[in-house]
Amino acid sequence: MERYSLLKYKDRRNTNSVKWDDLEEKFGRTDLLPAWVADMDIEAPECVREALTEYVNYNVYGYYSIPESFTDSFIQWMKERHGYEINPLWIRYSPGVVPAIYWIIQMLTEIEDSVALMSPVYYPFANAIRDTSRTLVDVPLVKDENGYYTMDLESFEAMVQKKDVKLFILCSPHNPVGRVWREEELRDLLDVCRRNGVYVIADEIHHDLIMPGHRQITAATAGDYDSILITLTSASKTFNLASCQNAMAIIPNDALRAKYDAMTRRIKTQSGSSFGYVAYEAAFRGGKEWLEQAIRLIYGNYQILVKGLKQKLPEAVVSPLEGTYLAWVDLSAYLSERDTERTIRDVCNLAVDFGEWFGRNKYENFIRVNLATSPDNVRQIVARLDRINTL
Ligand SMILES: Cc1ncc(COP(=O)(O)O)c(C=O)c1O
Structure with a gap:
């Protein structure tokens, strides 16, 4: 080391x-x-330790509102690193990307509705579909002899129509196959979704962990997909902060945001742990x-x-x-x-x-x-x- x-x-x-x-x-x-x-x-x-230490030394952990400075640091991070300009009003909280996936499935689909993924993929996606009593539609990725995976969009569109898919869960970059989707790939995928009325959750939790020679494209910046798209991300993978349990949903579309707010009101989970905000802001600013x-x-x-x-x-x-x-x-x-x-x-x-x-x-x-x-x-x-x- x-x-x-x-x-x-x-x-x-x-x-x-x-x-x-x-x-x-x-x-x-x-x-x-x-x-x-x-x-x-x-x-x-180190900047995370310093910020948390200062907070811990203060030694008062009363009710805490989401600091504007945290929101600013996240917006700045997304703009500088990902070229995505976010309005602060679009940002919503969840205690993790996975809980947000469970919530969004329930807010955008009904029991037994079809929800699609592309295997092999992070297995909590399949769990979320099953645990919420939705129907899992798998359109496997295609692999070549070098272990390089691509999406089969012809099969995807055919399955979307055949199974009346309502929601697709995108993993970008894709865990476990390591792909960073190129802009054309994302656009082709999102075009299929938009023309067939399929909502998309873009799980972009690994978006900062991009290897040399590759460029992460935030799905929301690939075109005009706001009416179907919710982006989920966090600082947890980027800076090793998973136990802080804070994730961010970015929802530019008013109607989708209203649904998300109704959902989180129903379960009364609208803001996270102060420790998460302190740690994430420090990491975004100094990491x-x-x-x-x-x-x-x-x-x-x-x-x-x-x-x-x-x-x-x-x-x-x-x-x-x-x-x-x-x-x-x-x-x-x-x-x-x-x-x-x-x-x-x-x-x-x-x-x-x-x-x-x-x-x-x-x-x-x-x-x-x-x-x-x-x-x-x-x-x-x-x-x-x-x-x-x-x-
Ligand atoms: C693709 C993907 N999404 C979500 C998560 C976990 O998210 P969270 O801990 O915020 O629920 C992981 C963790 O490995 C992951 O790989």
Whole structure:
């Protein structure tokens, strides 16, 4: 980690970390190197600690209204980094991107209505559709031999019409396949949605974690889609602040915003934790250099993984990492005759997100590896995957 002056690796064992301390519960054993849950083994930017310390030292935690300075910092961030000019009146709160997805499904669709996604995709999308008793419509992404994924928009439009899809959940950048959607891809997708009357949730929580040579396009800036689109984002992935539990919904359309407000009034959840606002504002204002280093670290770790696997498991296919800090690895060449979960857990002693979680048994020989950790841990991951060769 010496090459990254602003990044500090953290041993997170015994700190109530889901990633490090819930291994027994999730995987049935504790001796695993964790590379699953999407948070970082790196301290948040120093400016976050300073802002929270000042707030903690004040030692009064009474009722708290959302500071204008927080809203300004978020607007500035979105303008500078994403070229998206947001009116402060469009911003709404949710305790997380996932809760907002649950709320929006319920506010824009009825029980049994069709809600679409493109697998393999972050599995809480499917859970949200099922948990709200909607009908899941999956239009899988298409993969080439290099593990590069694209959308099949012809099939998507056909399915939208056949199943009368009311809402689509977009993952941009796409977890777990690492795609940063190009502007034309987004436009083509959103055009299909607009002409078929399909609402879109754009989950852009990974929008700042973009690898060299790629550019994130906020869906809302790809064209005039305000009447169908709600953007969800947060500072939680960008700056490792997930436990602050604050997410932002950006809703430029008056009618959609009125629905969102009615929804949050009904469940009486309209503002978040003061700690989240303090942390996010500090990060937006002072975290840019930290983020640049974090991206370099992640990209370096991705290269360690790719090079290492090329040597040890040359037929593994690592999808090109354009965005996110999650590597998607196809181990079919080695594990198609084996139980992937048992092999990765009991032979490699790794805790990863298993491909099957993201889209049924089609991905049963895939794993998702979290790269937001130390280069040493990534080397360890490669060394442990090498044990597949002993089978
Ligand atoms: C695509 C995506 N959306 C949402 C989340 C989680 O969002 P939150 O913690 O704000 O609910 C994650 C976390 O991994 C994610 O990858």
